[in-house]
Amino acid sequence: MIHYITSTGVGNAWVGNELMSLADQDIPFRLHSLRQPTSTFFKSGRVEEIASQTNYIYPLGAARVIVSVLLAPFLFPRHFFPALWNSLFGRKESFTIRLKSLLHFCVACAWARDLRHQRVSHIHSQWINSCGTVGMYAAWLLGKSFSFTGHAADLFRERCALKDKIARAEFIVCISSFHRDFYIAEGADPDKLMINYCGIDxxxxxxxxxxxxxxxxxxxxxxxxxxxxxxxxxxxxxxxxxxxxxxxxxxxxxxxxxxxxxxxxxxxxxxxxxxxxxxxxxxxxxxxxxxxxxxxxxxxxxxxxxxxxxxxxxxxxxxxxxxxxxxxxxxxxxxxxxxxxxxxxxxxxxxxxxxxxxxxxxxxxxxxxxxxxxxxxxxxxxxxxxxxxFDLSHCLESLLNKFRQNIKKHNAKGTG
CATH class of the missing domain: 3.40.50.2000 (Glycogen Phosphorylase B;)
Known part of the structure; x- marks a missing residue:
C-alpha cells in the first residue's frame, strides 16, 4: 500500500486528481495529512469519500509524542539512531530548520508507531516542506522507500532540509523541466528524477x-x-x-x-x-x-x-x-x-x-x-x-508505475 502524505489533505486540485487516478488504477493507498484543510476546491463525491477517510496527524498531544520517541529505539532499533542523528546533524539550511527537523522527527516517531500495524510499501509526500520531513523520517524508521513531489513555496519560501530529502528519496517527481534542473543544481542524481506534470482530466x-x-x-x-x-x-x-x-x-x-x-x-x-x-x-x-x-x-x-x-x-x-x-x-x-x-x-x-x-x-x-x-x-x-x-491518462503513468513496482517488490517480501 502507498501511504501518501500532504500538508492539508485534499486541499488542492492536483492532489484530488492524482488520488483519483490511483483509485482508477486500483493502486491501494491511504491519505495522511498533517492538518485539516481550511478549504477545498472539490465537491465531488469521490473526493469527499477520500477526504472522509484521511488520517489527520495533528493535533498530536505532547504525551503521545514523548512516549513514541521513548519507545522508538525499541520499535525501530535498526533505524532510530541514524534517523535521529540526521535530524540533529544533517544538512540543514539553518539552526531554526535543524530545530524544526528534530520536532518533525518526533512527530514521525508517533506516526511510524501507528503505521507499524498497517501494510506499508512506500511513502510519498506531496509537498516537501514539513509534511515531507515527517514523511522522510517515518519511511526511514520503518525501513521503507520514500519519494516526494515539490512544487513552489515548499521548495523556496518554506525550504526545509531539502538536501537530506533529495539524498533519501528513491525517486523525485518533477512537475516541470525547471524543477528537474533545480534538483540537479541541488545535487540530485539525474537518474532519480522523473518529470510528471500535475495534469488534468x-x-x-x-x-x-x-x-x-x-x-x-x-x-x-x-x-x-x-x-x-x-x-x-x-x-x-x-x-x-x-x-x-x-x-x-x-x-x-x-x-x-x-x-x-x-x-x-x-x-x-x-x-x-x-x-x-x-x-x-x-x-x-x-x-x-x-x-x-x-x-x-x-x-x-x-x-x-x-x-x-x-x-x-x-x-x-x-x-x-x-x-x-x-x-x-x-x-x-x-x-x-x-x-x-x-x-x-x-x-x-x-x-x-x-x-x-x-x-x-x-x-x-x-x-x-x-x-x-x-x-x-x-x-x-x-x-x-x-x-x-498534460492529460492525466498519460502524464501520471511513470509515477503510477513506480508505485506499482514498490507494491510488487514489498509484496514479494511479504511486507507491503
Whole structure:
C-alpha cells in the first residue's frame, strides 16, 4: 500500500486528481495529512469519500509524542539512531530548520508507531516542506522507500532540509523541466528524477467557440478577459489591473472578470477604483470550485494569469488553471516563470509576458484582443498541447508505475 502524505489533505486540485487516478488504477493507498484543510476546491463525491477517510496527524498531544520517541529505539532499533542523528546533524539550511527537523522527527516517531500495524510499501509526500520531513523520517524508521513531489513555496519560501530529502528519496517527481534542473543544481542524481506534470482530466473540459469582436459588440458584450486564482501576491493581479488601465486609456473595448477570494481583495478593489475601471474590471470575491471551472472558462475569450515571485519567496510552479483554460480552447497569457514555459510555448500555444511588467502584459493582451486569427490559432494549439502532454491518462503513468513496482517488490517480501 502507498501511504501518501500532504500538508492539508485534499486541499488542492492536483492532489484530488492524482488520488483519483490511483483509485482508477486500483493502486491501494491511504491519505495522511498533517492538518485539516481550511478549504477545498472539490465537491465531488469521490473526493469527499477520500477526504472522509484521511488520517489527520495533528493535533498530536505532547504525551503521545514523548512516549513514541521513548519507545522508538525499541520499535525501530535498526533505524532510530541514524534517523535521529540526521535530524540533529544533517544538512540543514539553518539552526531554526535543524530545530524544526528534530520536532518533525518526533512527530514521525508517533506516526511510524501507528503505521507499524498497517501494510506499508512506500511513502510519498506531496509537498516537501514539513509534511515531507515527517514523511522522510517515518519511511526511514520503518525501513521503507520514500519519494516526494515539490512544487513552489515548499521548495523556496518554506525550504526545509531539502538536501537530506533529495539524498533519501528513491525517486523525485518533477512537475516541470525547471524543477528537474533545480534538483540537479541541488545535487540530485539525474537518474532519480522523473518529470510528471500535475495534469488534468481533459475529458472534463470542452472547447468554446470564440466569435468576432464586432459580433460580440453587436450582442452587447465586449471581448471578455478572464482570470481566476486565490487573491495573493504571487498571482500578479495588480499587474493585470494596471495592464487593463493601459488598455482602457488606449480605447480598447474589453471587460475583465477576476474570480477568487483572498487577502488582497480589498486592495485590488481599491486599485480598480483608483484606475477608474469600475464597470470594466470586476472581482467576484468568491473561490472558483473545480466543478465550476469549465463554465467559467466558456464565459470568456482570453485567460490571463500574470504570475510573479512574491516578496516572501512564494511562487507558482505550473498553475493548473492555465491547463484548464487551454483545455477549454481559451487562448492564454502568462509570464516567463518557473515551469510555465513547459506549458505555454510563447507564440505557439499562447503568449508569455515578463513578470512584474504591466506594460509588456498590456501589449500581449492588446495583441490577442485585436487579432482573432491568433486567438483561434492559440485556441487550437493550446488545447492540443494539453491533450497530448498534460492529460492525466498519460502524464501520471511513470509515477503510477513506480508505485506499482514498490507494491510488487514489498509484496514479494511479504511486507507491503
Amino acid at each position: 481533459t475529458s472534463q473540459f470542452s472547447p468554446i467557440c470564440t466569435t468576432d469582436p464586432d459580433v460580440e459588440k453587436s450582442q452587447g458584450r465586449p471581448l471578455r478577459l478572464l482570470s481566476a486564482a486565490r487573491l495573493v501576491e504571487k498571482k500578479g493581479f495588480k499587474y493585470l489591473i494596471s495592464a487593463c488601465k493601459t488598455l482602457a486609456e488606449k480605447g480598447v473595448d474589453f471587460e475583465c472578470v477576476i474570480a477568487g477570494d483572498g487577502p488582497l481583495l480589498n486592495q485590488l478593489e481599491e486599485q480598480i477604483v483608483q484606475h477608474n475601471l469600475a464597470g470594466r474590471v470586476s472581482l467576484t470575491g468568491l473561490p472558483l470550485l473545480q466543478e465550476d471551472i469549465p463554465n467559467f472558462m466558456r464565459s470568456g475569450d482570453i485567460y490571463c494569469l500574470p504570475c510573479v515571485w512574491a516578496s516572501d519567496g512564494d511562487v507558482d510552479g505550473l498553475p493548473q488553471m492555465l491547463m484548464e483554460a487551454m483545455a477549454c480552447g481559451v487562448p492564454v497569457i502568462s509570464t516567463r516563470l518557473v515551469g510555465i514555459a513547459d506549458l505555454i510555448e510563447d507564440g505557439k500555444t499562447g503568449l508569455l509576458a515578463e513578470p512584474n511588467d504591466a506594460d509588456d502584459l498590456s501589449e500581449k493582451i492588446g495583441r490577442l484582443i485585436s487579432d482573432k486569427s491568433l486567438r483561434d490559432r492559440f485556441s487550437e494549439s493550446g488545447r492540443e498541447k494539453v491533450k497530448s502532454e
